[in-house]
Amino acid sequence: MHVIKNHTEVEVFLGVDVGKGEHHAVALNREGAKLYDKALPNDETKIQTVIDKLTVHGTVLFVVDQPATIGALPVAVAQAAGVTVGYLPGLAMRRIADLHPGEAKTDARDAAIIAEAARTMPHTLRSIEVADEQDPELSMLYGFDDDLAKQVTATSNRLRGLLTQIHPGLERVLGPRLDHPAVLDLIRTWPTPAKLRTAGRRRVATRLKKLAPRMYDRLAGEIFTALEAQTVVVVGTNAAAVVLPQLAGMLADLRASRDTLHTQVEALVEAHPLHQVLSSIPAVGIRTEARILTEVVGKDFATAGHLASYAGLSPVTWRSGSSIRGDHSSRRGNKILKRALFLSAFAALKDPLSRAYYDRKRTQGKKHNQALIALARRRCDVIYAMLRDGTLYETKTPAAA
Structure with missing residues (x-):
């Protein structure tokens, strides 16, 4: 899979170890002679200049170790120049690096390994075609959504941990329902057991009814049943009164951001030809x-x-002898x-x-x-x-x- 189809026509194999500020590029000809070995600034003009110099020697294959994020600009410049672009996956890169002498980890060594792999092991490469605008946009949006999902999980766990610390019974009622906006609104309004008791069941039920019209009465009953089961005040409750509403607000904002992203993703997906x-x-x-x-x-x-x-x-x-057998x-x-x-x-x-x-x-x-x-x-x-x-x-x- 991912075969570079015109590998036999390539005369110059340019391996680029990408970086934030600058990359390192090593170019080899078909015989393995080094044509280029220098640091390469992450700048469109500089990258284009190197490609132009190397095309004098023949058809160029441009190979990177990371095609997205910090490697996006070199890939885009090479594609705009009509150069075939390949990608050497990280796992293949590490395995090939083990075959080369030395233990040093430098940009120059990595770029040389990428170029040599492109020259001698084309089966390890994945081709990178000129992508439609929708595909990079989807990748970027979903990458951000993955980050938001991790933050949602971390914030939710932190909030449930604090609730468990100050009132385990209340956490058992509210913790599993943190995905409901009514519960987050309740925590932001009355974050501690004492404030909930002061508000009273009637006010709490009225507040819940705005966002949870179907379960507000049952949820209010469960909350005050849990409150009656614990009369002591745990050390740290006052500090939790400051932290809990902020965590609830952060969680609500993160969920709203994910909903907005989903709307944008849905529009892109529905417009896709597939x-x-x-x-x-x-x-x-x-x-x-x-x-x-x-x-x-x-x-x-x-x-x-x-x-x-x-x-x-x-x-x-x-399979190993008669002791280890099976498919996993x-x-x-x-x-x-x-x-x-x-x-x-x-x-x-x-x-x-x-x-x-x-x-x-x-x-x-x-x-x-x-x-x-x-x-x-x-x-x-x-x-x-x-x-x-x-x-x-x-x-x-x-x-x-």
Whole structure:
């Protein structure tokens, strides 16, 4: 997969170890002679000048170790110049580095290793095609969403930890409901047990009713039942009164930011040419579509098996004599894509065809997660065929399948 198709026509192999302020570039000809070995400022004009000098020697292959973030500008300049661009993945880079003498870790050594790998091991490279504007935008938005999701988890855990410290009973009521805006509003208004008692059940219920009209009365009852179960005041409650409302506000803002991002992602996904193809698959929603578009589309996979291996869904056989035997789930691959396909397979259990396949795997002795991974692997084959042919999903009955 990801083969550089015109490798035999390349005369100059330019390896670039990217950095924030400046990169380091090493260029080799087909015989391995060094044509260039210098620091390369992260500047469009400087990068273009180096490419122009090297094109005198023949067709150039431009290879980086990181195509996004700090490597985005060199890739964009090379693509604008009509140069073929390749990417050497980090795992392949580390393994190839172990084959070279020395233990030093320098930019010049890394750039030389990238150039040598491009010259002698083209199968380790992934091609980087000129991307549509939507794909980089989706990648950027989802990268930010991943950061926000981590902050949401950390803030939520911190808030629940403080509630547990000052009033475990109250945390058991409010903690599992922190994703509800009414609960965050309540914590920002009356953050401590004492303030809740002072407000009284009636005022608390009235406040909850604005954002939780269906459960406000039941939730207010559970809150005051928990308050009655603890009469002592734990040390640190006064400090928690300062921290808790700020954490609740941060959590509300983070969730609002994620909702805004999701709206933008949804608009980009729905405008993508492959939206109708991907949305026709059962249990493939906007988020899963976005993950497929950012992690799969634009990459060259020879077979469905290559895509499954890239996603970490292909089983790995372990055999050593007679003591270790069996097939196990891969721990490698693209974890973002694997998680998206796994969750999509779980949601697809409502689909009769997917459910029949899952049940068949269960009857064969596989555990729940194993059966889900097998289903995700099967759906991966379907996605590969649909993206390859541009066809919509065809619904079949379990018996016909």
